[in-house]
Amino acid sequence: MSTASLESALPAGVPLLLDSSVVLAYLAGNEAASPLAAHVIDALVQPGRNHATLSAVTAAEVLVRPFAVGGRAVAVGELFLRHFPNLDVAEVTYGIAREAARLRAETRLPMADALILASAVALGLRHVVANDDRWPAAVAAALPEISLCHLGDHLPL
Numbered sequence: 001m002s003t004a005s006l007e008s009a010l011p012a013g014v015p016l017l018l019d020s021s022v023v024l025a026y027l028a029g030n031e032a033a034s035p036l037a038a039h040v041i042d043a044l045v046q047p048g049r050n051h052a053t054l055s056a057v058t059a060a061e062v063l064v065r066p067f068a069v070g071g072r073a074v075a076v077g078e079l080f081l082r083h084f085p086n087l088d089v090a091e092v093t094y095g096i097a098r099e100a101a102r103l104r105a106e107t108r109l110p111m112a113d114a115l116i117l118a119s120a121v122a123l124g125l126r127h128v129v130a131n132d133d134r135w136p137a138a139v140a141a142a143l144p145e146i147s148l149c150h151l152g153d154h155l156p157l
Contacts (some may be wrong), residue, residue: 002154004037009149010044010127016052017120018045018087020061020112022151023054027062027080033131033151040129040151041084051086052129055096055119057112059089075097083155096122107138 010016015081018040028039045052054062059081066073081089090096092115106113113132120128121143128139131151140150 002156003036003043003097006036006039006149006151006154007044009147009154010040010050010129011050014050015051015125016040016045016129017116017123017125017128018052018054018058019116019128019132019135020054020058022129023058023062025066025131027077033115036151036154037065037131045086046058049085050140051088053088053119053123053125054081054089055116056089056092057115057119061112069097088117090118093122103142105115106142109134111136113138117143117146 014121022037025033026041029038041082041090044050062081063074063077066077068156096115096118099121100111103109103114103117107114109117113134117128117139122144126145127149129149129151133152136148136150139146
């Protein structure tokens with residue numbers, strides 16, 4: 001794992017949009033990308049080196065498992081989503097929905113992914129962190145202004 005290369009790709013002070021794949025890897029803790037996701041969230045976002053935003057779509061995706069498990073899992077998930085330091089959840093607006101439609105038409109990404117990426121565009125966030133293998137080609141083709149940090153690119157060989 002190269003946290004140095006990850007930090008180089010995400011300069012200090014630059015606001016980030018985190019994809020669901022990053023948050024889910026962080027919460028699961030047992031994926032190949034989990035240590036890198038933990039570094040982004042615990043070492044960069046929590047102390048304020050980088051502020052992060054999640055789409056409301058990511059919030060929905062993150063809460064699926066807690067609702068399936070039941071008990072206190074939902075409260076724990078909501079605590080993370082609503083109170084984690086330097087982390088905001090952005091609503092899906094008409095402008096975001098419109099941009100998502102354009103992205104879906106151009107890239108054929110699933111609507112949830114298009115909505116998340118559209119959030120970055122609409123909010124002026126130029127640095128996106130993801131671990132979805134479909135995103136690099138789609139971002140390169142339709143969003144050249146976005147700098148995509150794909151966690152898989154920072155995993156050991």
